[in-house]
Amino acid sequence: MSKKNNLLKGLMTLFLSMAVSINVFACTGVVVGKDATEDGSIIIGRTEDIGAAYNKNFVVVPATTYKQGKLFEDLNGFKIEQPQHAYKYTMIPDVAEHEDGIYAAAGMNEQGVAMTATVSAAINDEIKVLDPLVETGIREAAIPSVVLPRIKTAREGVQVLGEIVEKHGSAEGNIILFADKNEAWYMEILSGHQWAAVKVPDDMYAVIPNAFMLGYIDLEDTKNVMASKDVINMPKEKGLLKNHEGKFHLALTYGTEMSEGNRLRAWGGQHFFSPSQNVALDTPAFDLFMKADDKIAVDEVMDLQRYRYEGTENDVNLPENKGKRAIGTEAQAECHIIQMKKEYPKEVGGLMWMAMGNAEHSVFLPTFGGITETHEAYKVPGVNYNQDAAYWTFRGLSTLAELDRVNYGKGVRDYWKQYELNLVKAQKAIDEKVIALAKTDQKAATTYMTEQGIQVAEDAITKAQAIHSQLYTFVAKHGGGRTIKAPFVPTIK
Template sequence: MKTFVKKALSLALIGVFLLSPMSEVLACTGVIVGKKVSADGNPMIGRTEDWSSAYNKTVIATPAKTYKKGDMYKDVYGFTYPMPEKTYATVTVPDGYQDDGDVFEATGWNENGVTMTATVTATANDKALAADPLTDHGLYESSVVSVVLPRIKTAREGVDVLADIMNTKGLQEGAIVVIADQKEIWYMELLTGHQYVAIKYPDDAYSVFPNCFMLGKVDVKDKENVVASKNLINLAKQNGFLVEEDGLIHVQKTYAEPLDSRNRDRLWGGINFLDPDKKIPYNAASFDLLQKTDKKISIKKLMEFQRTRYEGTDKDANLPKNAKVRPIGTVEQEHAHVIQIKENYPKELGGILWVAMGNAEHSQYVPIFGPITDTIAPYQVPGDQYTPESAYWTMRQVSALSEINRNLYGKYVREYNDLQEKTILKRIDKELDAQLIQAYKTSTEAGRELATKLSMEYQQKAYDDATLMAKELNTYFLDVSGNPGVNGYPDRKTKPYIPSLLGQERQEQILKELGFSNKAASAQPLDKGTATTEDELAKHWAKAPLEKAISKGWMSKVEDKFAPDKIVYVEDLLAILDAKDPGFKAGSLDALLDQYAIQKTFVLNRQSAALILNAYAKEAAKPIPTRLVQISDEASLMQWVKEPVAAVLALGWLSPQAGAFNPANQITRGELAVIADRI
């Protein structure tokens, strides 16, 4: 668990973001899927980091370092451990607030393709702790990733490092750790002051483990598949709490504390979610760690597992009667992650770490392709205060607003995130896997460069999406908060929030399905434009280009309105290119749109417009002037968009805004008409 200092700080922050009961706080949920149970044959591990609904997380790449003999790792709790001569580069998910010196890196990759998640907090029973108390200056869970991941070449080495720490330094708090590489996964329980046990995880099982020790019968003589403390059995035997079955120690019955309702909720809900045919009863006498199934579990299924609130069951956590039920998809998630260990990847690449900032229910999982060397600036913002410059705070704001009313605010946020995740997964299978493998064959440096580029592109897209949805959700909240229809008046209906990112066609389809007419009053904050008639258009700066675009047939009115301030979509720009150039076909850019996960129904921003216009200029063999247009935000542009931005500015198809490019700014119909006139 996080420190008391951090807890006190976060409670102050929760006043802003806490729209949920405190009963869901202070716990994590882990999951493992063996490769024979995985839908694509690649094993997976994951965890939700549950503690506070308002606690900043970051994603940080740390280069390899060298140390002098005698240098020590030191944490704020008094734990020390010798540093190796050289550490390996890592990318991890540390806390954004570290003023007390506590880093809590949570999960990550190292440059050897080793990954880990740490930790799921767990507590031994009173008899075990009395016999082997926790130590004052032993290993604390917040240091596990920091001290282990940078120094290991294999998962088994990670287990050996933890075993050495337990033997020599001891433990401050019980925990469960999972370490993996392409050859094997190790599940390890750190039980008491100096007792521990780890198993090589079998290929044909899956596991759900909340905040309780779960290991059953263990053969400590099986040195190939088990690593255990020397006194694991003798300590329990000498102090009268050893429980054996079939001549083997039963770790859970020997060392674990009794199962409480919060852990039972997640075991019952999680195991049955991943295999609904199991139908394990809620009041089962026990839940096994190793679950067998004939189902195949996909990466998308694990994402939904980390979101589940047991919807559609008697324990549905969204129902008022179940306010005390502990869901896996708690609003107290700081972040959630799922790790694919991809066996066809080069060893140094390892796999994909999918990270959802804030609580996963209304956040988007973003891929990190192995041990990348950098992340975008919004993923690195430190501190304990909200700022829109932070990916965590922006994504957490979307979640907090979505959960005010899941049907009105959050339903279609989830639909959009689901669409994005499926699009990314499809592209990975279709092309990115092959590109990454080929790049690594060229050289590790080339592979890592491509992996970093792709990861940062997806981070930027997710951050831009969240920024737009946060803006729209805030507008929606201010609109509907005064609407009596929201407060239960049966004669009033309120339109739900529908992200503009879903596209106009989908928005209209949803409203039609819900029985809203086009003329019904709407709480939806979509700008229909302020100038609607010829007289009103006369006062608008876009009068001439919009009238020209409509008269030439490049654009059409919207419901007989000019609507110059209405936002436009990617398909609108493609339609203009198609209308102006008989030799151009919109479908010719489909591969480009797929490459950058841009759908034709997405809102058109300046960054996407630059990408499309630059590709069109090349296809149409338009000569691009060599002149350089200065912009103040050039250094902050994503690398992949710098060339397109420079090209369209040089062509004069787009112009700076107050001296900057402003890549995330949305394009309006008036601005689109100007582009149409300039092409």
């Protein structure tokens, strides 16, 4: 190993050892209805805020035929029979060396269904006594890998997962988002066996911290609401059903009191998209769904996942707000945004924009759901820094940028933002080619989608490595209190 690599490894180790660890209750979800987006797509997404040094992969799981009786088994003892014909799907799993299960995070299957799982949420002690969590129940680590191979629609995703929770129990409180090209669903697993889900209003959005947010639901409205049969009666019979503004409220009934970190993210998301509504940080119970001031573009959702409340009294970049919980945290292992577009054939699926590492100084890259392979850099195992891994390539650059967000980081952020805008602009022509190919030659369409995703990743990874080299040199020249005459600006074309 070269002296430069030894020095880099030492710097990475020092920085990451000082980074604040984020516990399991640490993701931020987002969903936007098709009439609320600029281009008419349905959007679901999430930041996976599990740690500042947490390698993730991105892979395709092929369609599989299982013999009757073959089981899926999770590390906690959860078991379920595999479907006879399991659909192909993409996922963003943990590397095996993390040793805590698959944690597929998010993905799209060959039937044109996407999901992100999960935003963890805490259940209050009274409910835990009434309907305890099940140690061997389904947990976040297994949900996408169990559900995506089985479902043909977003609605069916809710139904399948709901049945599993009722039969096998849940090991955790969780929030899951499903989408196909027609609709999106928001689902909460509220206790050991109770759950509820609602169809996302087409003209609204939601930003979800690690807290239940469902309020009143109309169980008679089966078109827009699904739930376990005792989700209301169970707490009601024990006098635990809580009300808000004259109606029962599921989040207040099942969840814990919202923490400051969760409040900041709920407030931050609603302030980001609906500043005119002046939502208060101390709101007793945040509305789940909101109307945005303007149509929401996909690059704005990218900016949401980087949001540190800049320009507000809660700006976490200010010294007085150090330690406050931002949406755009350094502990993001990966961030994803999935667009489901009505013009996409089932075989194309959706379009996932994924940023490895933390979104603030990384870049969102597009891949279609219909791919059959991913870039080799997305498959590198191990938990230690490895320059061959996509995760560590982007995380390494972020590590340097975060040392000084003004003098080191701004140039990186500006570069990637323009890069993303160029990708978004170019996507229309790519979509048209994929759709045209899918109508006449599905094999050619699949090949094109796969090659396109790999080529984009190759270009971005190469540029990230070059920017890292330039910034590393800049830091070496200007670190240690030396005067910085002008902030770093990448010169990569």
